[in-house]
Amino acid sequence: MKIVVIGSGTAGSNFALFARKIDRKAEIIVIGKEKTMQYSPCALPFTLSGKIPKLEDIVVFPTEFYEKQKIKLLLETEAKAIDRERKVVVTDKGEIPYDKLVLATGSKAFVPPIKGVESEGVFTLKTMDDVKQIQNYIKERNPKKALVIGAGLIGLEGAVAFREIGMDVIVVELLEHLLPTMLDKDMASIIQSHMEEKGIQFRFGAAVSEIIGNPVNAVRIGEEKIETDLVLVATGVRANTELAKQANLEVNKGIIVDEYLRTSDPDIYAIGDCAEVYDAVTGNRILSQLGTTAVRMAKVAAENIFGRNVKFKPVFNTAITELFDLEIGTFGITQERAKKEGIDVVIGKFKGSTKPEYYPGGKPITVKLMFRKKDKKLIGAQIVGGERVWGRIMALSLVAQKGASVEDVAYSETAYAPPISPTIDPITIAAEIALRKFK
Amino acid sequence: MKIVVIGSGTAGSNFALFARKIDRKAEIIVIGKEKTMQYSPCALPFTLSGKIPKLEDIVVFPTEFYEKQKIKLLLETEAKAIDRERKVVVTDKGEIPYDKLVLATGSKAFVPPIKGVESEGVFTLKTMDDVKQIQNYIKERNPKKALVIGAGLIGLEGAVAFREIGMDVIVVELLEHLLPTMLDKDMASIIQSHMEEKGIQFRFGAAVSEIIGNPVNAVRIGEEKIETDLVLVATGVRANTELAKQANLEVNKGIIVDEYLRTSDPDIYAIGDCAEVYDAVTGNRILSQLGTTAVRMAKVAAENIFGRNVKFKPVFNTAITELFDLEIGTFGITQERAKKEGIDVVIGKFKGSTKPEYYPGGKPITVKLMFRKKDKKLIGAQIVGGERVWGRIMALSLVAQKGASVEDVAYSETAYAPPISPTIDPITIAAEIALRKFK
Structure with missing residues (x-):
């Protein structure tokens, strides 16, 4: 063959x-x-910040x-x-x-037809060539300010990278909050506050109508002109x-x-x-x-x-990232999208700590779980916290893929040790809160 | 009522x-x-090492x-x-x-009827009083050498605590390897090597027949006399x-x-x-x-x-701990115990890294999965690695509680990001290796 x-x-x-x-x-x-x-496009933002030292390594x-x-x-x-x-x-x-x-x-990167988008200093972040071009531009022009169009994963990871190498960064997003397809506003706001503390500014519900200068020196948003030395277009x-x-x-x-x-x-x-x-x-x-x-x-x-007849299962779009000191994990549907799709959901939300109270170093973690009202199935999760978000989103995603109900999560056996996690895990508490609403 | x-x-x-x-x-x-x-008995070893600074906090x-x-x-x-x-x-x-x-x-702590076990300097580690007594003894006598009887969780966590506060430590275990009920020998040996590198000695297949001196100054194992200033009895x-x-x-x-x-x-x-x-x-x-x-x-x-009629589900005994720089997670049956119980298992074992190759700081991780031959169900897991073991054992345990098969794990959707985990997770690779053996 x-x-x-x-x-x-x-x-x-x-x-x-x-x-x-x-x-x-x-x-x-x-x-x-x-x-x-093959190289890993997801790794590109981390080559930009230098966390992955050599581009070719990816x-x-x-x-x-x-x-x-x-x-x-x-x-x-x-x-x-x-x-x-x-x-x-x-x-x-x-x-x-x-x-x-x-x-x-x-x-391929989608680039909206903004006036001036072809100018020097305007980039996408989808290929190794994109990274090389950005790195060359930074070396030659030493830009102090970056403006990122789009607050999706690549946009935010790019924004963090620019900030980490010392630039002032503004993120402009057409929708109402960051990571709009992955998170609800209440969860996004936790990340927004953290990124703002780290010096990144946000403009929501805002669109760049024009990129000014060649090389770029500003962009226009409505009546406002914002100075910038570099534009990253991260609009999907x-x-x-x-x-x-x-x-x-x-x-x-x-x-x-x-x-x-x-x-x-x-x-x-x-x-x-x-x-x-x-x-x-x-x-x-x-x-x-x-x-x-x-x-x-x-x-x-x-x-x-080769004739094995394996079905590809529907996807939950399980995703994870790190933005400064926060881990963010999600899968399935958000509360906002459920509303649009006409799916009734029951929410369990809980803010706790990643370790028992008595163990030093615990960090805040917020868990939001979406269960479908009609069959009690776990259909979405959003977790934002200082550590060990990945493990929780992995556990919830795998069990959701297996058709878990609110009872399955609320009564599940978790793994506990004082340096690692609380006796009663935040994910089971969030599920319990939802379970009570079902009753 | x-x-x-x-x-x-x-x-x-x-x-x-x-x-x-x-x-x-x-x-x-x-x-x-x-x-x-309520206080957390699991926290006691960590109060001994000082990682939890105040005993009362637990x-x-x-x-x-x-x-x-x-x-x-x-x-x-x-x-x-x-x-x-x-x-x-x-x-x-x-x-x-x-x-x-x-x-x-x-x-209550089980104390075997060893000659001299009532002597001063011989302790168990089950209650806050035990910790107080050990701490007083350490303050008064400044012991340099500790000997731990039993290589279960409490024994090993105690051994690590003694080592971390500067003592020479020997662990004596009747069975053939450490954590004998939780791990197989191949997985236990990874931990043993790591603990030996940190200065802890092990004696397996060995029993303490006598504790000598009051306060203790030695123990007898067969013909051999081993000097020690403190004995911790951690035999379950x-x-x-x-x-x-x-x-x-x-x-x-x-x-x-x-x-x-x-x-x-x-x-x-x-x-x-x-x-x-x-x-x-x-x-x-x-x-x-x-x-x-x-x-x-x-x-x-x-x-x-209160009349709700909830059944308590059978347990997988999901457990996690940290010993020096290793995380150890387990649930379900080991290969050794499966053999004793007459349960045929198919093993998937894989050693990989916790991050993609190109991302700095990845640590070795070994995953061993046990699937029941007759129905392909996931019935046990052992993971030992430098980080992110907890998340993997959580994910596997929750999905095993939901009745996951080898296909469920091998084809599962995991959460990937370069700083956090590889694109193809070690747990899915281990399941694939087992799946091939089923075919």
């Missing part, structure tokens, strides 16, 4: 490795535009690693078209025939679906796939940021666009190409 | 608080031998707190007998009638069942209760260290004797006394 993968990012690279693990003989060819195989495996696994790499090669009748990928360097094709074309990503569209595959916001990750052509699969998945809570088709989702799709697609 | 609780430890104190939350009017009386209400709530909740406390009072016909508790200060009685009599605890036995309730190693936590007398409940629970893996009756189990039993008993 000859398997061709278009895309050398997280999804494509992991697919090739999983496929090779399953079958030692299949011919596996990866076509990629970039010079390297490339997960060198090309030789793939070659040793007998995965054929066609890097710096662009797929131009798919001829589904002849089962051939047309590239700028010739035609590649396939038995099975995997689209792992990824996503869009799925790369051009090839799929041109090949007449079914495409919505992303490429449409069935639960086995096959597109409308059964010999073509789509995985990672370019493909739509099902939301575990609403059942809607969504773009998940998380690294973990890409890897899980890669694994399932590899198994299905 | 008049509810009498015998025991002011974790189970009894929490029961009183839960009961009060459910019912504002019931008369609630707690009879306790000690001067204080008392969770002052007596006034309970009194404000209209919980009547009879402290420094000893229950001598239960007259089930008259429904009366006989104490050294008079008789207390009850409608419902809750036995939360706890456990025994349930306090005397009252229950005297009242002719059904008693095994602990007081026998049904799934609603009622003893053989339907007006008497038993909770915490003194009562037996069901093991989630084997279905056997066991003594769990964890703080988390005590609290959960307290909650369920309180609900049942």
